[in-house]
Amino acid sequence: MKLVIGNKNYSSWSLRPWLLLHAHGLSFFEVSESLKQDNIRNRLGQYSGSCKVPVLIDEGVVIWDSLSICEYLSEAYLAGAGWPENPAYRAEARSISSEMHSGFNALRAELPMNCRLFKKITLSKAAEMDIQRVESIWSKYASIDSNGSLRLFGGFNIADCFFAPVVLRFKTYDIQLSGKAAEYQASMLEHPSLVEWVRAALLESEVVPENEV
Numbered sequence: 001m002k003l004v005i006g007n008k009n010y011s012s013w014s015l016r017p018w019l020l021l022h023a024h025g026l027s028f029f030e031v032s033e034s035l036k037q038d039n040i041r042n043r044l045g046q047y048s049g050s051c052k053v054p055v056l057i058d059e060g061v062v063i064w065d066s067l068s069i070c071e072y073l074s075e076a077y078l079a080g081a082g083w084p085e086n087p088a089y090r091a092e093a094r095s096i097s098s099e100m101h102s103g104f105n106a107l108r109a110e111l112p113m114n115c116r117l118f119k120k121i122t123l124s125k126a127a128e129m130d131i132q133r134v135e136s137i138w139s140k141y142a143s144i145d146s147n148g149s150l151r152l153f154g155g156f157n158i159a160d161c162f163f164a165p166v167v168l169r170f171k172t173y174d175i176q177l178s179g180k181a182a183e184y185q186a187s188m189l190e191h192p193s194l195v196e197w198v199r200a201a202l203l204e205s206e207v208v209p210e211n212e213v
């Protein structure tokens with residue numbers, strides 16, 4: 001299985017399926033493509049017509065879009081364990097993942113993922129509201145898993161993967177959370193796969209100006 005990803009420092013969409021693969025110990029190799037604009041449509045277009053990363057290539061199957069990749073991995077390799085087992089939790093986990101996938105535009109625009117950066121910024125009202133919404137989702141759904149870690153719905157799943165870039169963004173921009181949301185962020189920052197992603201991101205030196213605040 002091959003996962004095409006962007007720069008680990010910047011590519012929040014790439015992080016999601018990578019984290020699911022890595023955390024479950026699935027065997028895959030990575031192909032890294034720069035998010036620099038030079039020739040980007042040709043470079044990314046060789047994997048999928050979307051000209052975006054991530055792309056998963058599994059034998060003859062090509063899947064683009066982070067949510068579709070995670071769904072495929074859950075069905076094809078994890079016997080559905082990408083989502084919580086309880087149907088009601090599964091539906092809610094899908095709802096918050098879809099909400100993250102299709103919304104939070106102010107948060108995305110004003111707090112781009114950038115693992116090597118630490119910077120306090122002035123936020124718009126819209127971004128502040130996005131942050132409050134994330135905080136209320138984490139407070140409502142984070143609970144202790146069997147290892148004593150705080151995970152959404154009490155066990156690492158695709159929803160955690162979808163919020164992982166936000167966990168890193170809040171660290172980068174020094175966003176102060178309280179209560180269970182703060183504890184969830186701290187617990188996720190210790191997840192071994194997320195630690196590994198950040199370690200690799202910090203070894204990268206390429207600067208993509210469009211992705212810097």
Ligand SMILES: N[C@@H](CCC(=O)N[C@@H](CS)C(=O)NCC(=O)O)C(=O)O
Pocket residue numbers: 006010011012013014035040041044051052053054064065066067
């Ligand atoms: N909805 C897509 C979004 C993918 C996306 O926007 N990827 C960015 C990198 S993080 C990209 O490929 N950008 C290149 C470009 O827009 O030219 C997904 O979930 O995978």
